[in-house]
Amino acid sequence: MKPGMQTNLKVEMSLLLLRNFITSAQVAKYPNFFFEILRSRRHNPPPVVFLKTHKTGSSTVQNLLFRMGEKHGATFAFPSYSYQFSYPDKFEADFVDELPEGSSQFDILCSHMRLNMEELKKVMPPNTIYITILRDPVQTFESVFSYYTFSIPAFSLAKKAAETMENRSALSVFLGTPESFWDPKSPENGLGRNPMSFDFGLDLQHGNMAWSANLTALVETFHLIMIGEHFDESLVLLRALLKLELEELAYVHFNTRSAHSITSLDETTKARIRTWNDLEMELYDFSLKLFQKKVEEYGAERLNRDVDLLRASSSRIRQKCVAGKNVSPEELEESVRPWQPDSATILGYSVQGNLTKEEQGFCMRLVLPELQYHAHLYFKQYGRAMRPVPTE
Numbered sequence: 001m002k003p004g005m006q007t008n009l010k011v012e013m014s015l016l017l018l019r020n021f022i023t024s025a026q027v028a029k030y031p032n033f034f035f036e037i038l039r040s041r042r043h044n045p046p047p048v049v050f051l052k053t054h055k056t057g058s059s060t061v062q063n064l065l066f067r068m069g070e071k072h073g074a075t076f077a078f079p080s081y082s083y084q085f086s087y088p089d090k091f092e093a094d095f096v097d098e099l100p101e102g103s104s105q106f107d108i109l110c111s112h113m114r115l116n117m118e119e120l121k122k123v124m125p126p127n128t129i130y131i132t133i134l135r136d137p138v139q140t141f142e143s144v145f146s147y148y149t150f151s152i153p154a155f156s157l158a159k160k161a162a163e164t165m166e167n168r169s170a171l172s173v174f175l176g177t178p179e180s181f182w183d184p185k186s187p188e189n190g191l192g193r194n195p196m197s198f199d200f201g202l203d204l205q206h207g208n209m210a211w212s213a214n215l216t217a218l219v220e221t222f223h224l225i226m227i228g229e230h231f232d233e234s235l236v237l238l239r240a241l242l243k244l245e246l247e248e249l250a251y252v253h254f255n256t257r258s259a260h261s262i263t264s265l266d267e268t269t270k271a272r273i274r275t276w277n278d279l280e281m282e283l284y285d286f287s288l289k290l291f292q293k294k295v296e297e298y299g300a301e302r303l304n305r306d307v308d309l310l311r312a313s314s315s316r317i318r319q320k321c322v323a324g325k326n327v328s329p330e331e332l333e334e335s336v337r338p339w340q341p342d343s344a345t346i347l348g349y350s351v352q353g354n355l356t357k358e359e360q361g362f363c364m365r366l367v368l369p370e371l372q373y374h375a376h377l378y379f380k381q382y383g384r385a386m387r388p389v390p391t392e
């Protein structure tokens, strides 16, 4: 689990904050050449909330928003403590750090939270654009299980049980009898079932008759729900919404796992994941239909053309910036090494060596993992390091 989610990670968190403070100084020494050019050409995008759902490709979108915000001198609504808004508690306006001196409003909020739309609206201006991303629930759940095996109690129990059995993965043991590992009252189990719906703040009680109505109303309050399986198409729609330049959509895939951390899924396992995450299927299917409607409105042919342009531009920028493919953490400097859970290996990127200092500023930000970039922007905005979650 990422730091900040659980109190027993607080010591680790303090060390990490210290390290990221150093990272921040490293990043700050590179001027942001491309950003300066673009800044002079462009008007500011509207305020944005990005509901950062877990294991959906959300860090890739967040990195893009971080770069966009930094370029435009946006004011970020950051959590008062750590990288997340008191997750897994439902979002409250009080979780947001103070408005920095000289700012009249918050422009971007994109740190992990459990959604509470009413409270969010207290923090953000009325013309805010609300976006999020969803991914196929089967792939999402497999990724959540792998990343959070040791921090979601229901998954850890299944892992322990699997150690006593031959040739059984923890995932298959869990899915065999999920209810036997599952305590619905434990908030730490929140992401262990219907994780995207949990992030949406939906009431996950089965038999809750208001589920569909709540879901429909909530989904329709978003200006765009991106779809992981149509990532580039989603970015084109995002570009139209936020009036972004093509170059601003360049990205690398964040938080990809090494091959040995991925469990391949047979049809029985996929069916079991769908059954366990049944509410999630409804959320995804409904959102996918809305997405397809937006594609039609945009024009399918026009979208395909723009996706081609985006891919060409993104690939050109990646070639310029990134040294080869994504690699395992031991090959990376600390400043660009992603957070590693105990249960999976998360890959990352190094920046090319033959760049000018200005280009390095741009390229470094393109590959900067969530925790490092979050700490850097926080430091830039407040002139102090991020605070760890207080101990009771």
Ligand SMILES: Nc1ncnc2c1ncn2[C@@H]1O[C@H](COP(=O)(O)OS(=O)(=O)O)[C@@H](OP(=O)(O)O)[C@H]1O
Pocket: 053, 054, 055, 056, 057, 058, 059, 060, 139, 143, 228, 229, 231, 252, 253, 254, 255, 256, 257
């Ligand atoms: N552009 C793009 N398109 C499709 N998929 C992508 C993309 N970027 C990241 N990913 C995959 O998303 C998974 C990581 O999701 P998150 O960044 O949301 O994780 S986290 O909750 O912030 O830890 C992780 O999936 P898994 O490898 O299955 O775990 C990434 O590989």
